[in-house]
Amino acid sequence: MxxxxxxxxxxxxxxxxxxxxxxxxxxxxxxxxxxxxxxxxxxxxxxxxxxxxxxxxxxxxxxxxxxxxxxxxxxxxxxxxxxxxxxxxxxxxxxxxxxxxxxxxxxxxxxxxxxxxxxxxxxxxxxxxxxxxxxxxxxxxxxxxxxxxxxxxxxxxxxxxxxxxxTQSRSSAALRQAGEFIRSGELGKPRYAHAVIYRPRASIGRVAAPTPVPSTVDYDLWSGPAPIEPVRRKNLHYEWHWIWTYGNGEIGNNGPHSLDVCRWMLGVKEPPRHALSIGGRFLFDDDGQTPNVHIALLDCEPAPILCEIRGLPEDKKPAGSFRGVRTGVIIQCEGGYVRTDLTGAKAFDTQDREIKSF
Ligand SMILES: NC(=O)c1ccc[n+]([C@@H]2O[C@H](COP(=O)([O-])OP(=O)(O)OC[C@H]3O[C@@H](n4cnc5c(N)ncnc54)[C@H](O)[C@@H]3O)[C@@H](O)[C@H]2O)c1
Structure with missing residues (x-):
């Protein structure tokens, strides 16, 4: 062999x-x-x-x-x-x-x-x-x-x-080419990157009292470096994403994929100088603690990054899309923009005419 x-x-x-x-x-x-x-x-x-x-x-x-x-x-x-x-x-x-x-x-x-x-x-x-x-x-x-x-x-x-x-996307040849195109300056200077995360979510419901840890789980090991707290949610697994002790909400869940692409495409090397972040839990009445609607503005060099999260309930259909993107990134430059859904990418001029596909 x-x-x-x-x-x-x-x-x-x-x-x-x-x-x-x-x-x-x-x-x-x-x-x-x-x-x-x-x-x-x-x-x-x-x-x-x-x-x-x-x-x-x-x-x-x-x-x-x-x-x-x-x-x-x-x-x-x-x-x-x-x-x-x-x-x-x-x-x-x-x-x-x-x-x-x-x-x-x-x-x-x-x-x-x-x-x-x-x-x-x-x-x-x-x-x-x-x-x-x-x-x-x-x-x-x-x-x-x-x-x-x-x-x-x-x-x-x-x-x-x-x-x-x-974070995955860095192994995509299409995204690598799109990033090279942006950094070549053909579209002019980048003005900002917009991470769009409009991922519908279901409510995790509410429990009246702590739920028992499944008998198959060593909860001491599950908790590890975190405090050992009663489980105040229906499901021990996965739903921790929305509990502060363990998870970071959607910005720490789907956020890293898109934010990493923003940083990569812009050529950001340093952490942001300042960060502004607002959010809340909207349209859900459940045990989740982390925001499902969230905007973060990161003051990065050479251009700021805006991260926008709408983790709204699917049945109410309010999430929509922005410039055709539901989950992805838009890099706005002086002479147009590049749009990616994190698999392929397209470049557009200031009149929204497609000028390149990656
Ligand atoms: N890259 C991606 O596309 C992607 C997709 C989904 C999740 N993730 C990441 O993967 C991680 C897991 O997420 P998930 O959604 O699968 O959560 P999950 O709750 O479904 O799975 C976590 C697993 O880890 C086990 N576990 C907990 N503590 C452990 C320990 N000390 N030793 C061994 N096992 C332990 C749990 O029993 C559970 O089986 C998260 O960090 C999440 O952000 C990445």
């Missing part, structure tokens, strides 16, 4: 919509120099609306990447873990399993750790993985807050590890 080359691996990652780092020559010791992956956090299996489950999607995605091999699964919910094992069995792959991610870090047969836990765990899991000599693919948002993100960067530098964040 032909050995996977670094080029094969990167091409495979791009095809799978992943942005994983190159296997380091001396870092991976699996057969055929495969990068042996542990997926940490597989995702809710019965959350209403079929939402959640990023880790399971990543099992599928990484299994298609030449040069990568999923060898271990970890989840604090044994029902979810069993589900993941069955999924791997159907693919003809045996994996080791654990509920405590520290066992993954002890495992000499794991080269890299994929962190798809709730956000409050990202930094600690990534830092521990670096300390244990593993490379890391951590889901967006990179960390729960800026301080925690900086600890991951410091750990990656200190322990010489590769750490990548799953």
């Amino acid at each position: 032909r050995k996977a080359t670094r080029r094969d691996f990167v091409k495979g990652c791009m095809a799978a919509g992943l942005a994983f780092g190159l296997p380091r020559a001396a870092g991976s010791t699996g057969a055929n120099s495969d990068v042996r992956l542990a997926i940490v956090g597989l995702g809710g299996i019965d959350v209403p609306g079929g939402v959640g489950g990023r880790g399971r999607q990543l099992i599928d995605a990484f299994s298609k990447v030449r040069g990568a091999r999923v060898t271990a699964l970890c989840d604090v919910d044994t029902a979810i873990l069993d589900h993941g094992v069955q999924m791997m069995k159907k693919m003809g792959v045996e994996v080791t399993t654990c509920t405590d991610l520290r066992r993954v870090l002890d495992d000499k047969n794991v080269d890299a750790v994929v962190v798809a836990t709730p956000n409050h765990w990202h930094a600690l899991a990534a830092v521990w993985a670096c300390q244990a000599g593993k490379d890391v693919y951590v889901e967006k948002p990179f960390a729960y807050n800026i301080w925690e993100g900086r600890q991951i960067v410091a750990a990656a530098q200190k322990y010489g590890r590769i750490v990548q964040v799953g």
